[in-house]
């Protein structure tokens with residue numbers, strides 16, 4: 029599978045420019061789309077799932093044009109939107125049966141077996157007769173992914189899937205997606221949670237204010253931040269100064285001040301040592317350098 033995004037822009041009727049000239053190629057496996065609130069992630073997702081047309085540019089999926097071949101593309105798609113909701117009266121398996129019907133599965137027998145298989149896969153079989161809106165937050169998310177997967181889609185798009193989940197459910201959810209991504213499928217995971225991407229995605233893109241700030245592997249992004257993360261032992265007054273000058277990633281009180289992590293090219297005037305960067309450091313470094321470029325303009 030291959031998605032090619034070429035010169036893609038989205039300008040809303042009120043003039044908001046959500047995406048600006050985005051170029052991106054996405055191939056099999058798990059792909060992370062990272063960016064702060066308002067970066068344009070949901071706009072890109074909505075275009076990819078054919079719910080919205082781009083203002084400019086083109087997207088193709090295995091050669092099919094996203095706008096001209098909407099029907100063909102929709103057959104390949106599974107989507108878990110950010111604000112996924114279900115009809116309150118349905119039980120878990122009734123809801124999934126309804127989703128299967130919407131996905132075009134006509135035979136009742138085929139649907140029943142697909143629904144049971146999917147409930148097993150996402151660990152909801154025991155809750156099959158429970159009313160869907162009485163499930164826990166994590167279970168609802170799993171039901172959400174189950175409805176997205178019911179017709180064995182080739183492209184799975186999940187928008188902010190782990191928001192609000194506890195750590196255990198978050199890991200479970202990520203592992204579920206990783207298992208699926210071993211097949212010939214593309215999974216696009218949109219998030220502002222860095223940890224979701226570092227532990228699962230081989231490739232990623234960073235969106236900021238509608239612009240593509242980075243595309244490549246998380247490891248390469250981290251590599252670009254080597255020598256830019258500092259561990260500083262600071263007094264109380266130094267800490268206040270540093271906090272105003274540099275992005276502080278973490279702060280731990282010590283017996284005589286603070287141990288802080290800072291992301292910056294240089295930390296003139298303070299004694300600190302470089303430490304190994306991680307994706308969170310790299311993300312902050314990239315965002316800060318873009319912010320500085322803008323304010324310099």
Ligand SMILES: Nc1ncnc2c1ncn2[C@@H]1O[C@H](COP(=O)(O)OP(=O)(O)OP(=O)(O)O)[C@@H](O)[C@H]1O
Pocket residue numbers: 040041042044045046063064065066067068069070071072220
């Ligand atoms: N229907 C709309 N009409 C006008 N502007 C919109 C609309 N939807 C989004 N926007 C604007 O487009 C920009 C990108 O929004 P988008 O929702 O795509 O970002 P996001 O990265 O998904 O952020 P979030 O995580 O907050 O949903 C923002 O400035 C937003 O205000």
